Amino acid sequence: MKWLLLLGLVALSECLVKVPLKQAKTLRDHLRETGKLKEFLETYKVDPGSKFFPRLAAQMSTEPMTNYMDMSYYGTISIGTPPQDFNVIFDTGSSNLWVPSVYCSSVSCSNHNKFNPASSSTFQSTNQPLDVAYGTGSMTGVLGYDTVQVGSIVDTRQEFGLAYTEANFFYYMHFDGILGLGYPSIASDGATPVFDNMWSQGLLSQDLFSVYLSANGASGSVVIFGGYDTSYYTGNLNWVPLSSKGYWQINMDSVTMNGNVIACNGGCQAIVDTGTSLIAGPSSGIANIQSAIGASQNSNGEYAVNCNTMGSLQNIVFTINGIQYPVPASAYINQFTQHCTSNFQDTSAGLWILGDVFIREYYVVFDRAGDYIGLAPVA
Structure with missing residues (x-):
């Protein structure tokens, strides 16, 4: 089961150890290690006139994302020839790409774009079923192959899911499907994730991607494939080694408020x-946080907070690899016209899930070359 995708939408209904900045693996490094450098250089040797003709080129590509009410972030990709457009969540908590298909029988598909394989000259069918479960629902369908374009990157023969059924939850979402950016080990039915296919085809300048999420419904959110942009953050990136390679999982030291754990x-x-709206954690820890910020559950199941207390509430600090990452009350409390609610929620997953509430405060680099996450305060 995948972790709680868009958990917040359901709720809605110094210095100790520093990891030195490192150089990510380049395309040349990757090709050399796999014994393909000579072939690549001979095939794509430099030609002064090559700029006048299209050819394969490793690159960094920026994909804009729409911020829907600070609860979900999605961008537009295309699948097939000619291209069919879909809005997808770029989800680091899962690893499959899927979109609704014309064969979908669920009401959830009725108000979304649907892929028609008969309209694509590059589509290749399979008989392999796909079943992906999330904390908020699931989808079933079949796997197929086609060309997928993300930003300026054209990813050929990409494996993806054509949804035949979808949970009712997806009917209310403004996105069509999901593009998972986790590791291959958590991909359902052994499908190759989009990022891995891009890298294996030599389409990326670096073996990493990065994410900036805007706040307060503002525009400007991006996912950058093959690099990161220093204009989105202040100071230096702090590199955190992964503790497990499936989800982007790390060791966290503590959660504190007013210096108390x-x-x-x-x-x-x-x-x-990136696919979870809130910050989630085990019930005991979340209960302590709700108590510390004066949140109590109302008749709607929300954890309500007195709006008048927001100005006096202290930061909640997540200490990771010896570095403190404070999240202010303005981030961990949602303020509506007449009431305020907590942006914390418990989960049975057994892990803490640092979702969009946290990521809006910190630019994140997801480094597959060294299995690190880079964090720095947003600019």
Whole structure:
């Protein structure tokens, strides 16, 4: 089961150890290690006139994302020849790409774009079924292959899911499908993730991607494939080694408020997940946080907070690899016209899930070359 995708939408209904900045693996490094450098250089040797003709080129590509009410972030990709457009969540908490298909029988597909394989000259069918489960629902369908374009990157023969059924939850979403950016080990039915296919085809200048999420519904959110942009953050990136390679999982030291440990006492595991709206954690730790910020559950199941207390509430600090990452009350409390609610929620996953509430505060680099996450305060 994948972790709680868009958990917040359901709720809605110094210095100790520093990891030195490192150089990510380049395309040349990758090709050399796999014994393909000579072939690549001979095939794509430099030609002064080559700029006048299209050819394969490793690159960094920026994909804009729409911020829907600070609850979901999605961008437009295309699948097939000619291209068919879809809005997808770029989800670091899963690893499959899927979109609705014309064969979908669920009401959830009725108000979304649907892929028609008969309209694509490059589509290749399979008989392999696909079943992906999320915390908020699931989809079933079949796997196929086609050309997928993400930003300026054209990813050929990409394996993806054509949804035949979808949970009712997806009917209410403004996106059509999901593009998973986790490791291959958590991909359902052994499908190759989009990022891995891009890298294996030599389409990326570096074996990493990065994410900036805007706040307060503003525009400007991006996922950058093959690099990162220093204009999105201040100071230096702090590199955190992964503790497990499936989700983007790390060791977290503690969660504190006013210098007191209120959760994750003695250390715990956390994942950085762009597909979860809130910050989630084990019930005992979340209960401590809700108590510390004066949140109580109302008749709608929300954890309500007195809006008048927001100005006096202290930062909640997540300490990761010896570095403190404070999240202010303005981020961990949602303020509506007449009421305020907590952006924390418990989960049975057993892990802390640092979702969009956290990522809006910190630019994140997801480094597959060294299995690291880079974090720095947003500019």
